[in-house]
Amino acid sequence: MYKAAQRRIIVPFLAPALVLLAVFFLYPLIKTVDLSLNEFSRTGTMRFVGLEQYRLLSGDPDFYNSLKNTFLITLIGSGMLFPPAVAVAWALSQRIHGERFFRFVLFAPVVLSVAVVSLLWKFLYHPTLGLINPALESMGLGALAKTWLGDPATALAAVTFVSVWHGIGIWIVLLCAGFERLPEDVLAAARIDGAGEWRVFWSVMMPMMRDLLRVLVVLWVVQSLQTFAFVYILTGGGPFGSTDTVGTLMYRAAFERADFGYAAAAGVVLVVIMLAVAKLLNKVMKRDDLQY
Amino acid sequence: MVKAVQKLMVGLAAVSCLALAACGGGSGGTGGQAAQKAPDAKNWRQDIKGGPIEVGVLPAVGTPSLKFLEDIAAAMEKDYPGTEVKQTFANTKTRPALEQRWRAGDALDVDYTMFDGTNPALLDWADDGALLDLKPYLDQVDTTTGKPWLEQFSPAVMQFMQHPKTGKVYGVPSELSLQVLFYNAALFEKHGITPPATWDDLLKAADGLKAAGVDPIAVTGLFEPYMGMWSDNIWMRTVGYGKAREVLTDGKGSITEDPGFLKGLQMLQDLRDKKGFLKGFEGTDFTAAQAQFFQGKAGMILMGSWLVSEMADVIPKDFKLGVLQFPTVTGGTGDQASMLAAAQLMSVSAKSENIPLSLEWVRRVVSVETQTRRATEVGEVSAVKGVSSPPGLPGIADVVAKADRLQAAYYGLMQSKAKDVVYPEIAKLMFGKQDAQQTLENLDKGLRRVHGG
Amino acid sequence: MTSSTDMKAPAVPDVPPPPAPPRPPKKARDSRRPRAPFRPYHLFFYLLLGAVAVSSISAYAWVFNVSMKTNGEFISTPPWQIAETWRWDNYVNAWDRAHIGMFFGNSVLISVASTLIGVVLAVFAAYPLARIAFRFSGALLGVFLMGLMIPWMVTFAPLYLIMRDLGLLDSQLGLILVYATYNLPFNVFVLVGFMKTLPYELEEAAAVDGAGPARTFVSVILPLLGPGLASVAIISFLQNWNEFFYALLLIHSPEKMPLPLGLFQLGQAADYGTNWSTMFAGMMITVTPVLLGFALLQKQITKGLTAGALKG
The missing domain is CATH 3.40.190.10 (Periplasmic binding protein-like II)
Known part of the structure; x- marks a missing residue:
């Protein structure tokens, strides 16, 4: 009976959000699929060309290169993001000294605009005037000095690092909220059973956070597969395409060449890939039958 | 479309290899839809009536370069009662949004980067009739100089202003690089x-x-x-x-x-x-x-x-x-x-509700007086004849004099x-x-x- | 573009978590987790936190320092050298040039309204998706997930046309609705994640007490969402506060523009006119209220958490 009553609230609860989504998102997205089947002039007149844009896309080495880079950013970025973010959130959940202060400070970079953060890091990375290379040299590690953004071997990681540095506060806030909500009695029980802190963290906390972590990983993947802003400002996709992402590729197609059909096709492929990866991740990270 | 572009480019290559001043005579041509509601070219300056116009500007807020434009706007608002000049930032990063406005039929009256005769990718707007052919107006004798307005510009920049195929003019350079x-x-x-x-x-x-x-x-x-x-x-x-x-x-x-x-x-x-x-x-x-x-x-x-x-x-x-x-x-x-050179070109929308006022804006921005001030005070290089070289660029006059031809950058x-x-x-x-x-x-x-x- | 199977088996948590061990409802959690006693491994924490903290404080110190330099100083001295004097006129300039006074109010209105709509609608939408088993719940969650995958470089063109047809161009309401919509997927996604971790007995107990589902939601579930709600609100707000492209696309009148458009002009003046100090001063001006707000809100989060725990 309660179940039946519950059912009655489904529609009114969901409807407002879905209406907004339908008008401002789904409609433009469906339209995008339509755009991808056309060829455009700069003035916006279009001509139906069927799957031609997809054919062009599949023969474009720049597209494969940008896909590869996009996946690399997602992969490298998750390595740079999650271990420290989880550790920091765990630390904050222990309410160590200065917890409030740290919480505040860790979040602060998020508030800075992408433009300012990029300018800051361009200077930090600067090969001769910067801070990183001179610091390495002064520590006698001059051999490690690199032209960070100018070296195809390091540029991608350098750009990814900046974007992780800027956004990590958000992930920490979400993870903290997860840690805060862990039932204290379960943790206490584990500790009474003689589990060390590390064990409590690894075998009790992490499994309980699994749903949240899965959500966050999917969010990260979906977000980083669309990486655009930092790449665009820091390297513009260079040196020679080594940091070019699907985002920057689409931007060039749409905004420099006014080739909306091509950009839309790339966008559609990207959305399909994101859906597939998200689904795969969910399968892989699906909860085992855990009891706690 | 590719074919069309290629054709255009053949024409373009041919034209850009000629000394372009020679093409000046062949005006008119078959009137596109652009000319339909455009005012009579002969006395367009008499037709100027105050009203609101929106013009694209390249300098950011608070820069000295913008000051000149603000002064022009103020003067126009004084000279033509009812005039309101809305200046919209039109630099590279705003192009996606502004071009979308053009596509949706909500264009600025005067805008940048809509045309470049040397760039095959930037002929589309003109070809689709979105831009006003400025040739008839530029051919009118300017009362202040006694010569056609067009002659105010260095012949070397005609290639940028002019459509390589039709010879129509769709852009007027406010500065040169x-x-x-x-x-x-x-x-x-x-x-x-x-x-x-x-x-x-x-x-x-x-x-x-x-x-x-x-x-x-x-x-x-x-x-x-x-x-x-x-x-x-x-x-x-x-x-x-x-x-x-x-x-x-x-x-x-x-x-x-x-x-x-x-x-x-x-x-x-x-x-x-x-x-x-x-x-x-x-x-x-x-x-x-x-x-x-x-x-x-x-x-x-x-x-x-x-x-x-x-x-x-x-x-x-x-x-x-x-x-x-x-x-x-x-x-x-x-x-x-x-x-190698590039020109920053102002184009007028064919659908502008106040074409004479828009033209007047363009005229004032490229007037010898404004251009001279911009050259001396900000250091911009002008495409207008008789404007002194920027003092901040010592020797630029010699360099320009030595150049037999300007060619399109990139x-x-x-x-x-x-x-x-x-x-x-x-x-x-x-x-x-x-x-x-x-x-x-x-x-x-x-x-x-x-x-x- | 996607097969129907994709939609039916969405890439989202779809298995309800196993029931948590029953807990006596009154005991609940402690109002606030006590500070853990110092353990050696905390050193590692302090080291990590310290490193991240130092990097973010230095970023602010750098921005502040540059905002005190002249442009000539900025370019002729090493980036790390301390400014010669306190030069507050950069702030005056930034305030005037970026029309910060005018844009600030717009930004507050737009960001607060859109965040509110985005969060409220998301909470309502997330609840049935997380806690009620129904036929298309998975598919619907999939739709929300897709909302996170906007190729905005492309969708902006049709969006512009629909906004025009709805008469929402150059209107703050239009921008608010767009922001709220683009917050929704993230909010829904995160809130569903949070709601799934709540024990199912909560509803059952409420039902036994005779509360309807709507009331149960408001008086039992909502209070427990404290920290999750606060996080999505903060994140949505920041996104809306900093968003630039849609504002540029949809707002044409200066008197309706939000701050990022003002800052953008300062940024362009820096790029094309070496006017860095003003940009950094503008950045400091716009960031400070947000940081203060966050500091205050942090207390609220803590309070919210406590309140939630007490009621649970």
Whole structure:
């Protein structure tokens, strides 16, 4: 009976959000699929060309290169993001000294605009005037000095690092909220059973956070597969395409060449890939039958 | 569409190779829809009535360059009661939003970057009738000078203003940028280095600067088209503008046919191997590269003439700047006296509700008076005849006088797929990732791919 | 573009978590987790936190320092050198040039309204998706997930046209609705994640007490969402506060523009006119209220958590 009553609230609860989504998102997205089947002039007149844009896309080495880079950013970025973010959130959940202060400070970079953060890091990375290379040299590690953004071997990681540095506060806030909500009695029980802190963290906390972590990983993947802003400002996709992402590729197609059909096709492929990866991740990270 | 563009480009190549002033007579043509509601050209200035117009502006809020435009707006609001000039920032990063407004039929009355006769990708708006043909108005005698308005502009910029096929004019230049070689004159004097007129001089100057402990040339490695300025200019000297443009932009013929291409790449490689470029330029962004030049950490920089107005605020007071044309190449089979340039063009919407007022805005922005003030106070190079050269660019007048022709910067590549082939390969060469021969092969492969050869 | 199977088996948590061990409802958690006693491994924490904290404080110190320099100083001195004097006129300039006074109010209105709509609608939408088993719940969650995958470089063109047809161009309401919509997927996604971790007995107990589902939601579930709600609100707000492209696309009148458009002009003046100090001063001006707001809100989060725990 309660179940039946519950059912009655489904529609009114969901409807407002879905209406907004339908008008401002789904409609433009469906339209995008339509755009991808056309060829455009700069003035916006279009001509139906069927799957031609997809054919062009599949023969474009720049597209494969940008896909590869996009996946690399997602992969490298998750390595740079999650271990420290989880550790920091765990630390904050222990309410160590200065917890409030740290919480505040860790979040602060998020508030800075992408433009300012990029300018800051361009200077930090600067090969001769910067801070990183001179610091390495002064520590006698001059051999490690690199032209960070100018070296195809390091540029991608350098750009990814900046974007992780800027956004990590958000992930920490979400993870903290997860840690805060862990039932204290379960943790206490584990500790009474003689589990060390590390064990409590690894075998009790992490499994309980699994749903949240899965959500966050999917969010990260979906977000980083669309990486655009930092790449665009820091390297513009260079040196020679080594940091070019699907985002920057689409931007060039749409905004420099006014080739909306091509950009839309790339966008559609990207959305399909994101859906597939998200689904795969969910399968892989699906909860085992855990009891706690 | 590709075919149409190719056709246009054939026409374009032909036209841009002519001295364009000659084409001036052939006006009129078949009137597009553009002309329909346009006011009578004869006395358009009498038809000006106050009202609201929205004009695109390039300088950002609070910059001295914007001040001039604000003054013009204020004067117009005074002269024509009811006038309200809304100035909308129209720089590169706002283009996506502004072009969407054009597409949706909500265009600005006057806007930038809607047309460039030398860039095949920027003819579409004119071809679709979105822009007003300015030719009839430019042909009218300007009462203040007693000559047709059109004659106010240097014939060298006609190629930018004019549609290569129809001869109609869709843009009026508010400023010009020329690619020139800047050098630190004090530094050169101090070490007894001669400002380079030829490529061999340039190599010698590089040696001299290195001997003096200064990196020869500042360049950014983080923006590929700026590195491409080097190959663009070299190829103009070793191949010639027309031929290079055919291969790069139009996709006609192969880059391996003319030996000038490989020669140019080889020259660039020599300069690279000499360590001619700023240490760490690969990871240096353009702001830092320019700053290093003005701090005397590099002796030269190849840049647009905007460099001085852009950096005006921060150039040390005692800095002695020199300006040179890109060095000539002895024995080069290309154009030794041409200069790469770009014009910032204002276009008027054919659908503007107040065309006379929009035209008046354009007229005032390019008036000799405004242009002179902008040249002297901000350092902009003008395309208007009789405007003095900016004092911040010593020697620019000579440099311009020596140039027999202006040619379109970046070979009109910037809005094309070929841009993503050419400049990354040049960057690889400059970074030392490949030699001249490999660069040529990769360029050949890439150009064949994007031009469908 | 996607097969129907994709839609039916969405890439989202779809298995309800196993029931948590029953807990006596009154005891609940402690109102606030006590500070853990110092353990050696805390050193590692302090080291990590310290490193991240130092990096973010130095970023602010750098921005502040540059905002005190002249442009000439900025370019001629090493980036890390301390400014010669306190030069507050950069702030005056930034305030005037970026029309910060005018844009600030717009930004507050737009960001607060859109965040509110985005969060409220998301909470309502997330509840049935997380806690009620129904036929298309998975598919619907999939739709929300897709909302995170906007190729905005492309969708902006049709969006512009629909905004025009709805008469929402150059209107703050239009921008608010767009922001709220683009917050929704993230909010829904995160809130569903949070709601799934709540024990199912909560509803059952409420039902036994005779509360309807709507009331149960408001008086039992909502209070427990404290920290999750606060996080999505903060994140949505920041996104809306900093968003630039849609504002540029949809707002044309200066008197309706939000702050990022003002800052953008300062940024362009820096790029094309070496006017860095003003940009950094503008950045400091716009960031400070947000940081203060966050500091205050942090207390609220803590309070919210406590309140939630007490009621649970």
